[in-house]
Amino acid sequence: MAAKGFSAEGAGFLRRTHYVPTIMKACCSAKGRPREFCADTALAAALRVFWSKGYEGASLTDLTEAMGITRPSLYAAFGNKEALFKMALDLYEREKLDYIGEALKEPTARKVAEHLLRSALEMQMSNSDPKGCMGVINAVACGAEAESIRAEVIHRGRVAKQGLIDRFERAKAEGDLPPDTDAVGLTSYLTAIMQGLAVQGGAGASCQDLKALIDTSLAMWPEA
């Protein structure tokens, strides 16, 4: 409602504040005192906070403490909380979901599924990253304030899902999947397993439980 930040069309806030968030500037502007913190490092810290607490659960105090910067620095560098979240989401997709793109390159539908599930499992079992999944956490997010965030996350999810649908359609065309296969249904199914994995991981399931989940899922897949 009062979300008149710059993230919507991007231009509004430029008229309201006297400088541009420096993260958006050309990477090295020579003038003036340089920033004392590393924007990338700070963004990575912000990602961890959003990842473990969700958009609404992450307060600015949580964020600034984790990032090691003050509130005005955050606003100067990233715009506002919403914009910071979206940048963190970009980072997340780039660094943590790159296995999806890799999986699509596998030669058969089953190998795609196997790559996806095993990678998702691996990520969920990592103990250097927060549990759960940014997407699931925030697609299920609660409050009204986060509606735009929810929409963004859901949109990105749909895009990723479409890539998988296309891949399975191709598999059908290549005779790799039976011609009467429902590619959309298969994608929803595979996605559901990964979402369930994230939910259970976020709820504190043990690594062996998660592994059993994925092993069972792969045992279900035909032509094992």
Place this chain on the structure above:
Amino acid sequence: MAAKGFSAEGAGFLRRTHYVPTIMKACCSAKGRPREFCADTALAAALRVFWSKGYEGASLTDLTEAMGITRPSLYAAFGNKEALFKMALDLYEREKLDYIGEALKEPTARKVAEHLLRSALEMQMSNSDPKGCMGVINAVACGAEAESIRAEVIHRGRVAKQGLIDRFERAKAEGDLPPDTDAVGLTSYLTAIMQGLAVQGGAGASCQDLKALIDTSLAMWPEA
């Protein structure tokens, strides 16, 4: 932290306030002015709010407006927000998750799974209830304030899951499932699908997408 409500041990708040939440009294106490609203109806309204917004996303204003009562009435009748949530959760399990108990009575493991998935799908496609799943929404909940809520929801989920594990163990003993079946893994797998269904339902997936998800899941199950 300041959660010194009555839900923990139940006795604390009795010393702090001069009357007992009337919902906990014997159902008809003759004395005094009777309550003007129906506690059950109000609780059902509260459930819908918690269901669609989550624990933290539901403000007292949301709740009292939906329930048609004032703030002090809510506190008098239900104790506090946390206690209200747990009562709503009881109602949810009793009225909306009764199909789980029914499913366990099916004669074969596959029929159990089929009953579960079809019922979950039906619930998700209902347009008289909120989308998503109380459990998933709140097990993934964000804030620190909701930690006790999260724990409660997760605990209830574990109990339900155990029932399913036992059922599959029985199926193994009856020769209905192969003896080398991983009952825990199978349960986690089935649970994951239902969680994924709820996530996708909550994220606005169409009914036909959800149906395709379940149909594909059932097609995967052996001995179709």
Place this chain on the structure above:
DNA sequence: GCGTTTCTATACTGGGCGGTATAGAAGATA
């Protein structure tokens, strides 16, 4: 009718939220 009890309505408290104004410190150019 009375007196008691328990309801409701209003208005308030302290605290945390997202976001910002202001002022001073520090690096860069010259």
Place this chain on the structure above:
DNA sequence: TATCTTCTATACCGCCCAGTATAGAAACGC
């Protein structure tokens, strides 16, 4: 060194949150 730019630090704003004190109205037993 002088000046300018852009950083940082502190303290603040209005808003909404969960929860409550107070006071008045309504229904019961007698």
